[in-house]
Amino acid sequence: TSGAEDEKVECAGIEVIHTMHNVSSANATTFHAAVDGFYAAASGELAASRKKVKQNYPEFKETAPPTRPDDWPKVPETPGAIMPGYNEELGLRTMKFVGADASAIRSSWRYLRSRVPDHSRKGTHIPEPRLSVLIGMDGNTSAAFKVMAYGATFSTLARWQWGCNLLHSNPEAFTGGVFTSKGPTEEELEQGGFTTYVTAYGAKQSENSGQVAHVKVSGPEPGYVATPRLIVALALTILDAGKEGGEQINLSFDRGVTLPGALFGDCDKVFDNMRKEGVAFDVVDKFGSEHSPV
Numbered sequence: 001t002s003g004a005e006d007e008k009v010e011c012a013g014i015e016v017i018h019t020m021h022n023v024s025s026a027n028a029t030t031f032h033a034a035v036d037g038f039y040a041a042a043s044g045e046l047a048a049s050r051k052k053v054k055q056n057y058p059e060f061k062e063t064a065p066p067t068r069p070d071d072w073p074k075v076p077e078t079p080g081a082i083m084p085g086y087n088e089e090l091g092l093r094t095m096k097f098v099g100a101d102a103s104a105i106r107s108s109w110r111y112l113r114s115r116v117p118d119h120s121r122k123g124t125h126i127p128e129p130r131l132s133v134l135i136g137m138d139g140n141t142s143a144a145f146k147v148m149a150y151g152a153t154f155s156t157l158a159r160w161q162w163g164c165n166l167l168h169s170n171p172e173a174f175t176g177g178v179f180t181s182k183g184p185t186e187e188e189l190e191q192g193g194f195t196t197y198v199t200a201y202g203a204k205q206s207e208n209s210g211q212v213a214h215v216k217v218s219g220p221e222p223g224y225v226a227t228p229r230l231i232v233a234l235a236l237t238i239l240d241a242g243k244e245g246g247e248q249i250n251l252s253f254d255r256g257v258t259l260p261g262a263l264f265g266d267c268d269k270v271f272d273n274m275r276k277e278g279v280a281f282d283v284v285d286k287f288g289s290e291h292s293p294v
Helices: 028-043 045-056 101-115 141-157 161-169 186-191 222-241 260-264 269-276
Strands: 002-004 007-009 011-021 085-087 092-096 130-137 193-202 212-220 280-284 291-293
Touching (some): 011 092, 028 045, 028 161, 101 130, 101 260, 222 260, 222 269, 269 280
Parallel strands (some): 011 130
Antiparallel strands (some): 011 193, 092 130, 280 291
């Protein structure tokens, strides 16, 4: 929920669209990790591991959210496995993002709900919004189908051990040269960047009127430049929170193993620290319009 003139607005759906510019390659290590991770999920290894963790920590009880109200709009839509979607506002072809983002977001919601049951935004009384995490590219349909073909090949082969061995043997061939043993060049690291477009839909959304919020996240090359900077920003926020006599920093809990989204979701200071590291979160009326920092 978010406040608008003291009125709480229930969030019915969230759409996240990742885009990258001047980024054409990545290190093969990332590809190898993705292969092993997909196989672990497909073969049941991941589920078995999670079950064992839950058995070892019986004091942690997962709490399911309440059922979504029937009158909540079914937004956003997620493109299927056969045809890419199209975002008219951004002019981008969109496809489901195969990274761990959606899982991490839902895990953050689940963890926060279980550890802070009366949380104002993610407590046990709040239904979960629909979530769609996508990758966006220019309007070239043929390029989108090419990416989908590589993705279909990957997801098919990674279900079996022999397929994983095949994928591991030649990352470049199975990614069109994107993942290489050399990784990105220094020039790509300096010139690369990302922009992520986030749209939140209120429960009273309709075709003619509704509640919509837009946030644009932008920063340097995402894999090897922005990621370590983000980790530094989070670490500095935790250190600042532990200083006696310092400014009041609102973290969801003061100890334990957690996910970043659950710990920092209500913290204003973390956005200041991320901005100092070159990653900006801006609230906009429409994408491409004037913005105000979070």
